[in-house]
Amino acid sequence: MDYRLIIFDADGTLRYCTVEGQPCPNRAGEWKLYPGVIETLERFNWAHPGEETGVGYGIASNQGGVGVGYFAESTAIALLEDTFIEAFGFSPAEETIEICPHVPHSGCGCRKPEPTMLNRLMKLYGTSPDHVLFVGDRDADRKAAFNAGCDFQWASEFFDRDPES
Numbered sequence: 001m002d003y004r005l006i007i008f009d010a011d012g013t014l015r016y017c018t019v020e021g022q023p024c025p026n027r028a029g030e031w032k033l034y035p036g037v038i039e040t041l042e043r044f045n046w047a048h049p050g051e052e053t054g055v056g057y058g059i060a061s062n063q064g065g066v067g068v069g070y071f072a073e074s075t076a077i078a079l080l081e082d083t084f085i086e087a088f089g090f091s092p093a094e095e096t097i098e099i100c101p102h103v104p105h106s107g108c109g110c111r112k113p114e115p116t117m118l119n120r121l122m123k124l125y126g127t128s129p130d131h132v133l134f135v136g137d138r139d140a141d142r143k144a145a146f147n148a149g150c151d152f153q154w155a156s157e158f159f160d161r162d163p164e165s
């Protein structure tokens with residue numbers, strides 16, 4: 001793999017919700033990393049924006065629960081930062097965590113499968129789409145990668161885990 005930037009979906013990709021019947025965490029203590037995430041991510045030499053060598057990173061997450069009113073936007077971002085730190089072992093640089101806080105079907109223009117969040121991260125790193133991989137678990141993720149012009153890989157393949165887990 002010769003990517004300059006790898007972007008990750010969060011829910012169903014890096015973490016799962018530990019509350020039965022709830023698709024994603026609403027507060028701290030309601031999520032866990034999937035087994036193998038830390039071990040896979042530590043194989044890379046990650047680069048913050050502006051660094052010359054290494055692989056850039058980012059998160060692009062639909063957080064429709066904000067728009068619906070389940071939790072505040074600040075909570076969604078804090079939960080993703082916590083997830084990132086546990087997964088990668090360091091704090092994410094500013095602007096590397098992208099969320100769409102809008103309700104589904106609002107036509108907001110940033111919710112995946114729109115490529116907007118991926119485009120922002122590519123711009124942050126100054127990377128063209130042909131050097132970018134997006135890792136996700138939903139068809140909207142696959143389509144967002146297609147719409148951004150970058151490669152896509154299913155989380156189950158990237159992290160080498162059972163697709164049903």
Ligand SMILES: [Mg+2]
Binds near residue numbers: 010013136137
């Ligand atoms: Mg997902």
Ligand SMILES: [Zn+2]
Binds near residue numbers: 101102111
């Ligand atoms: Zn949006």
